[in-house]
Amino acid sequence: MTLLPYIKLDHIVKQFGSVKAVDDCSIEVRKGEIFSLIGENGAGKSTMMKLLYGIHRPDQGLIQLDGQTLEDLTPQKAIACGIGMVHQEFMLVKEFTVLENIILGFEPKGPMGRIDFAAAREKVQRYIDDYSLDVQPDKLVQNISVGEAQRVEIIKTLYRGANVLILDEPTAVLTPGETKQFFDILRSMRDDGKTIIFISHKLHEVLEISDRIGVMRRGKYMATLDRPEATAEKLVNLMVGRNVEMSDRPSPCHPGPVVLEVQDLEVLGQRWLSTIKKVSFHLCAGEILGVAGVDGNGQSELVDAICGLRPILAGSVKLTGREMAGKKAGQLRKAGLAHIPEDRNTRGLNKEFTINENLVAIHLEEVSRGELLDRKKIAQKGKELIEKYDIRPADGELKAGTLSGGNAQKIVVAREIESGGKLLIAAQPTRGVDIGAIESIRGYLNRAKEQGVAVLLISADLDEIIALSDRIIVLHEGRISGELPGGDVDMERLGLLMTGGKSDEG
Amino acid sequence: MKGKIKLRPGFAAAMLFPFVFGAVLMLLLGYDPVEAYRELFKGAFVGNFNLGTTLEKFCPIFLTALAYCVTSKVKYFNMGVEGCFYLGALFSAGAGFLIQGLPWYIHIPICFLCGTLVGAVWAAIPGALRAYLNVNELCAALLMNYVAIHFANFMIAGPWSAKGASSQTAPIEKSAELLRIMKPSRANVGLFMALFLYAAIFWMFRRTKLGYRLNATGTNSYFTDYVGVDAKRMVLLATILSGAIGGFAGSIQTMGVYGTIIDGFSNNTAFDGMLASLIANNSFAQLPIYSFLIAALKSGALGMERFTGVPKALIDTLIPILILLLNMEGLFDFKHLRKRRKKKIAEIGKEGA
Numbered sequence: 048m049t050l051l052p053y054i055k056l057d058h059i060v061k062q063f064g065s066v067k068a069v070d071d072c073s074i075e076v077r078k079g080e081i082f083s084l085i086g087e088n089g090a091g092k093s094t095m096m097k098l099l100y101g102i103h104r105p106d107q108g109l110i111q112l113d114g115q116t117l118e119d120l121t122p123q124k125a126i127a128c129g130i131g132m133v134h135q136e137f138m139l140v141k142e143f144t145v146l147e148n149i150i151l152g153f154e155p156k157g158p159m160g161r162i163d164f165a166a167a168r169e170k171v172q173r174y175i176d177d178y179s180l181d182v183q184p185d186k187l188v189q190n191i192s193v194g195e196a197q198r199v200e201i202i203k204t205l206y207r208g209a210n211v212l213i214l215d216e217p218t219a220v221l222t223p224g225e226t227k228q229f230f231d232i233l234r235s236m237r238d239d240g241k242t243i244i245f246i247s248h249k250l251h252e253v254l255e256i257s258d259r260i261g262v263m264r265r266g267k268y269m270a271t272l273d274r275p276e277a278t279a280e281k282l283v284n285l286m287v288g289r290n291v292e293m294s295d296r297p298s299p300c301h302p303g304p305v306v307l308e309v310q311d312l313e314v315l316g317q318r319w320l321s322t323i324k325k326v327s328f329h330l331c332a333g334e335i336l337g338v339a340g341v342d343g344n345g346q347s348e349l350v351d352a353i354c355g356l357r358p359i360l361a362g363s364v365k366l367t368g369r370e371m372a373g374k375k376a377g378q379l380r381k382a383g384l385a386h387i388p389e390d391r392n393t394r395g396l397n398k399e400f401t402i403n404e405n406l407v408a409i410h411l412e413e414v415s416r417g418e419l420l421d422r423k424k425i426a427q428k429g430k431e432l433i434e435k436y437d438i439r440p441a442d443g444e445l446k447a448g449t450l451s452g453g454n455a456q457k458i459v460v461a462r463e464i465e466s467g468g469k470l471l472i473a474a475q476p477t478r479g480v481d482i483g484a485i486e487s488i489r490g491y492l493n494r495a496k497e498q499g500v501a502v503l504l505i506s507a508d509l510d511e512i513i514a515l516s517d518r519i520i521v522l523h524e525g526r527i528s529g530e531l532p533g534g535d536v537d538m539e540r541l542g543l544l545m546t547g548g549k550s551d552e553g
Numbered sequence: 554m555k556g557k558i559k560l561r562p563g564f565a566a567a568m569l570f571p572f573v574f575g576a577v578l579m580l581l582l583g584y585d586p587v588e589a590y591r592e593l594f595k596g597a598f599v600g601n602f603n604l605g606t607t608l609e610k611f612c613p614i615f616l617t618a619l620a621y622c623v624t625s626k627v628k629y630f631n632m633g634v635e636g637c638f639y640l641g642a643l644f645s646a647g648a649g650f651l652i653q654g655l656p657w658y659i660h661i662p663i664c665f666l667c668g669t670l671v672g673a674v675w676a677a678i679p680g681a682l683r684a685y686l687n688v689n690e691l692c693a694a695l696l697m698n699y700v701a702i703h704f705a706n707f708m709i710a711g712p713w714s715a716k717g718a719s720s721q722t723a724p725i726e727k728s729a730e731l732l733r734i735m736k737p738s739r740a741n742v743g744l745f746m747a748l749f750l751y752a753a754i755f756w757m758f759r760r761t762k763l764g765y766r767l768n769a770t771g772t773n774s775y776f777t778d779y780v781g782v783d784a785k786r787m788v789l790l791a792t793i794l795s796g797a798i799g800g801f802a803g804s805i806q807t808m809g810v811y812g813t814i815i816d817g818f819s820n821n822t823a824f825d826g827m828l829a830s831l832i833a834n835n836s837f838a839q840l841p842i843y844s845f846l847i848a849a850l851k852s853g854a855l856g857m858e859r860f861t862g863v864p865k866a867l868i869d870t871l872i873p874i875l876i877l878l879l880n881m882e883g884l885f886d887f888k889h890l891r892k893r894r895k896k897k898i899a900e901i902g903k904e905g906a
Contacts, residue, residue: 356778377781386779394779399772404765408780411762418761 052111053078053242054099054211059108061094068094069105072268074261076211078113081233081243083253086263086286090481092246093135095263096213099244100132101125112211131204132213137196139188145195146171146184149203174202178235181228193342194225201232211242218252222341223509223542230256248286248482250279262286286482297533298493300517303332306470306501307353312362314345314352316525321345323352324525325362332469335492335502337516337533339509341545345525346505347389350474353503354386355379366470380409385468387459389475389505391452395459398448402438403429405447405458409466436461437487453484460488464495471495474505489515509541521545567878571871578870579863589863596856597849603856605738609810611848612744613638613819616802617826618833618844619751620795625835626758627771627791629683633694634799635823636701637675641668641803643705646814647713649725649807660728665804672800673793675701680792684785702819709816720816731809741809748841750798755837767791799823825851825872832876847872 052075061069069091076082084092097103099110101120110117112128125132139148150167157163168184175182180198188196197217204212214233218226233243233256247253253260260277262269262285269285307330316322323345330336340346351357353364355376364372366382374382388394396405406429407414414424429443438450438457447458456476463471473492477485492515496502506512512519516533521544529544531537576586597607617634624631645668652663679693708722715723731741758764769777770787777784802822807814829847833839850872854865 354779375781375783376778377783380781388779393773393775395776397769397773397776400769408769408776411765415762418763420760420762420765422760 051078052076053113054244055109055111056095056099057109057111059095059098059105059110061091061098061103061105067266069098070266071108072263072266073108074268075271076242076244077259078242079237079240080258081237081245081256083245083247083257083260084263085247085250085253085260085282090263090286091266092263093215096132096215096244096246099125100130100213126207126209129208129210130213131207131209131211133197133200133204133215133217135215137200139196139199141189142187144185144187145182145191145199148188148199149184149206153207171202171206174205177239178232180232193220194222194229197221197229198232210240211244212236213244213246215246216248217245218247218249220342220507222545223538226252250282253282254279283482296513296535297335297515297517298497300334300496300533302334302517303499305329306332306367307503308363308365309353310363310365312349312352312364313360314348314357315360316345316348320524321348322525323348326522326525326527327362328520328527328530330470330501330503332501333496333499334517335496335504335515335533337512337519338503338505338522339512339519339541339545340507340522342507344522346474346507346522348525349522350386350389350472350503350505354384354472380466380468383467383469385463385466385471385500387463387471387473387476389478391456391459396447396455398446400447401444402433402447402450402458403443406432406443406462409462432461432465436491451481453480456480456488457484460491464491468500470501470503472503472505475507476504477506477508477511485511509538564879567881568875570878571874574874575867575871578867582863584861584863589857589861592860593850593853593857593868595853596859597853601735602738603852605735605740606855607845607849607852608735608740608744609738610852611845612740612747612809613802613806613822614826614829614848614851615751615841615844616747616798616805617823618829618840619747619754619826619837620798620802620823621827621830622833622835622837622840623754623798624680624791624795625771625830626767627788628774629680629788629792630691631676631694631792631795632691632827633676633679633697634795634826635819635821636694636698637672637796637799638803638806638819638823639698639701639705640675641672641800642807642814642818643708643713643803644668644671644800645729645804646722646725646807647708649729650713650723650813652729653726655726655728657728657730660726661731661808664725664729664808665801668800668804668807669797670800672803673797676792676796676799677789680789680796683792684788705814706816709814715813721811721813724813725808729808730812731805733809739810741805743805743809746805747802750801751837751840754794754798758837763790802826828872828876832879834880 054076056072056074059069059072060067072091072095074095084095086092094103098105101122101124104120110120117124117128140151143151146164146168149171155163155166171184174180180202182195182198182202188199191199197220201212218229221229237243245256254277257274259274260272260282262282264286272281309329310327312323312326314323321343326349328336338346338349348357352359355374355378359372362372363370366379366384369382371379371382392398403425407425410428414421414428426443433441433443436457438454438461447455460476476492477488480488489511492502492504504512504515513536518533519531519536519541521528521541523545531541572590579586579589596603598604617638620634620637621631645664648664648667652660655663675697679688679690679697682688682693683690710720713722715721731743733739733741758768766777766782766787769782770784774784777787806818811818825847826844829844830840832843850868854868857863858865
C-alpha cells in the first residue's frame with residue numbers, strides 16, 4: 048500500500064437547487080485500501096461518490112485519479128478509468144441470467160458479431176474463483192438471493208475493469224452471516240490491489256473492515272481517521288456533533304390484553320420465499336413485538352395482509368377480538384389500526400401533496416365540517432404535528448416530495464402515531480433515515496408502547512429489533528422459525544433462525 | 554394539483570408558431586393569410602351572431618373538457634365522453650318531446666336529469682370495468698362511443714324520428730327549451746349553467762373531502778388505499794361524475810341549441826373538449842381559456858371559409874399542432890437554453906483557467 052493519494056477529490060462543491068449537498072470537501076483515498084465513508088443520511092456521502100462515478104458533475108473542484116485530472120466525467124468515462132460503483136438498488140435485469148447481466152453492454156464479440164459466451168463465462172469464472180464468490184452464472188437473476196445479487200453487481204464492476212470499487216451501503220440488505228462473508232470478499236479484493244470505498248452508517252461494520260475512515264456531516268468533510276485511532280464514540284461525535292445515546296435494550300414492558308391475534312395465516316407472496324405459510328402469533332397492548340428476518344422472507348406480505356392491503360388466503364386476523372381477515376384497509380383503520388409502511392415513497396406519503404395534506408390524510412373527519420375541508424383546522428393540525436415531531440422545514444405548505452428521507456418519514460410517523468390506534472404496525476420505520484431521526488422515531492415507538500399501544504415492529508435492522516422489542520419472532524421463508532425473548536438476545540441463535548437454522552448459507 | 558396560470562417563457566412562441574405555420578400553408582395554397590386571419594378573427598368575435606356562435610360552441614367544448622378533466626384527476630383517460638354527450642342529448646330530447654303539458658320549471662329539470670343520469674350510467678360501465686377488473690379504459694370507452702352514437706342514430710332515424718326530410722327527432726316542447734341569449738346566435742343560458750357547474754366542481758376538488766380523496770387517488774393510488782380510502786371506488790366515482798357532466802353537456806345542446814337532436818350533431822365535440830383539457834395540462838384553472846380558444850378557432854374558421862375560401866380543415870390541423878407545441882413548451886424556452894449555454898461556456902472557461 049502506498050501512502051500517496053490515488054484518488055483525490057479536491058475542494059468539491061456540489062449544489063442541488065439551493066441546497067449545498069457537498070460543501071468544499073476534499074477526500075484522498077490511497078491505492079489498495081478499504082476506505083470507509085461514514086455519515087448520517089444526507090451528509091453527502093452518496094453525492095460525493097456519485098461525483099466520482101460521474102453521475103453528477105461537481106460545481107467546483109477537481110477530481111484526480113492517479114495524478115490525472117478527470118474532466119467532464121460520465122459513468123462511461125469512469126468505467127473506462129477503472130472506477131466502478133455498486134448502487135444501493137441493484138441494477139439487474141430480472142429476466143436475464145447472472146452471466147447475461149454481468150456482460151450486458153460489454154459483451155465480448157465472436158465471429159459474425161455474435162456474443163462469445165464461452166469467453167465471457169471464462170472471464171467471469173476467473174473472478175468467481177479469485178475471490179471465492181458464491182455465484183451461479185446460469186441462474187436467472189429473479190431466482191437469486193439479495194446477497195447473491197450483490198455479488199453479481201460486484202463481478203459486474205470487476206468485469207468492466209474496475210480497480211476502484213465504490214460500494215453504497217452494501218450491507219444494508221445482508222444477514223450478519225452474509226456480511227461477514229462479504230467482508231472476507233472485500234479483504235481479498237483489497238489484497239489483490241483493488242481500492243475499495245465503502246459507504247455505510249453502521250459503526251461496527253466500518254470499524255471492522257476499514258483501513259481508514261472518512262466522516263462527513265451535513266455536506267462537510269469532517270476528518271479522516273486511521274483505523275487504530277478510530278473509536279465508535281469518536282466517529283459518532285464527528286458524524287452528529289453530539290453523543291447519540293444508543294439505548295440498546297427495550298424499556299420495561301407491562302403487557303396488557305391481547306390486541307392482535309394471528310392464527311394460521313396464509314398469504315400468497317411475490318415469490319415462494321415470501322409466501323406466508325401458516326403463521327400464528329399474538330401481540331399484547333403495551334408491548335413491542337419485533338419481527339426479525341432477512342428482507343424478502345414474507346415481512347411485506349405479512350404486514351400487507353394484516354393491514355388489509357393484500358388478500359388473505361386462509362387463517363384469521365383478530366384485532367381486539369374482532370375478526371378482520373378480508374376487511375378493507377379503511378375498515379381496519381376504523382377498528383384501530385395504525386401503520387407505518389415500509390415504503391414511504393409510494394404508500395406512506397403522497398409526494399404531490401403538501402406536508403399538511405399528508406399529515407391529515409387519516410384525520411380527515413377531524414379537520415372538516417361535513418363534507419367541507421376546513422383549511423384552518425388543517426393548518427392548525429399540521430402545525431401542531433410539525434412542532435411536536437420536529438419536521439423540518441417547518442412549513443406545512445411545502446410539498447412532501449421536497450423533504451429529506453428522515454423528515455418525510457417523520458410525517459408518516461407523526462400521522463400514524465397520532466391516529467390513536469390500538470395497534471401500530473411499524474415496518475422498517477427507520478430505513479434510509481439519518482441517525483438523529485432514527486433516535487427520535489424509536490423514541491416515539493417506545494412512547495406509544497408506554498401508552499398501551501401494541502406495536503408490531505418489522506425491521507431488517509437487527510440493532511433496531513434488539514433495541515426495541517420485548518419479544519422477537521423470526522420470519523424465515525414465510526414461516527416463523529422461532530421466538531426469542533427481548534433484552535439480552537442470543538445473537539448466534541437469532542442469526543441461525545434468520546437463515547433457517549443452517550449455518551451461513553451461500 | 555393547483556394549476557396556476559403564469560406567463561411561461563416559450564409559451565407565446567408555442568402559441569404563435571401554429572399560426573405562422575398556417576400562414577405558410579395558406580401562402581403555398583395561394584391564399585392571403587392576412588385576409589384569412591382577419592376573417593377568422595371577425596368570424597369568432599365581431600358581432601352578436603359571431604360572438605354568440607363562439608359562445609355556443611364554447612359551452613359543449615368546455616363542459617366535455619371538464620368531464621375529461623375530472624377523470625384525468627384520478628389518472629383515467631376518458632375517451633368516452635362523446636358517447637355520454639350523445640346519449641345525454643338523445644334522452645333529454647326524448648324527455649323533451651314525449652313529456653307534454655308540464656311547466657318549464659319542472660320540464661327542464663326532468664330533461665336535464667334524464668340526460669345527466671344516462672351519461673353517468675354509461676360512463677360508469679367502463680369505469681367499473683377498469684377499476685375492478687383492470688380493463689383498459691381507452692378501449693372500452695372508445696368502443697362504447699360507437700354503440701352510443703349508433704344507438705342514438707337509430708333512435709333518431711327510427712322510433713323517435715320526426716318523419717321529416719332530415720334525420721332528426723320531433724322538436725322538444727317549448728317548456729323544455731332553454732332561454733337564448735345573444736340572438737340571432739344560438740347561445741343560451743346553458744352557458745351560465747356550465748360556468749356554475751365548473752365553479753362547483755373546481756371548488757369541490759379543492760375544498761371537500763371527496764376532492765381530497767379524488768386528488769389523492771390520481772396522484773398516488775397506493776397512498777390512497779393505504780390511508781383507508783378505496784381508490785377503486787374513487788375511480789368509479791370520477792367516471793360517473795364525468796359521464797354526468799358529459800350527459801349534461803348533451804342536454805344543453807338539445808335544449809338550448811338545436812331544440813331537437815340531429816343525426817351526427819356532435820361532430821367530435823367531446824374530442825375537442827378532451828384536447829382543450831390536454832392543452833390546459835388538465836388544470837381546472839386553465840380549462841376555460843383553452844376551451845374558449847378552440848371554440849373561437851372553430852367558429853372563426855366558419856367565417857374564414859365563407860369569406861376567403863380557405864378551408865376550415867386548415868384550422869383543424871392547427872389545433873393539434875398547437876397542442877403538440879404547448880406540451881413541448883420547453884422547446885421554445887430560448888431564454889433558458891441561452892442561460893444553459895452561457896453557464897456551460899463559463900464552466901469550460903473555468904476549467905481552462
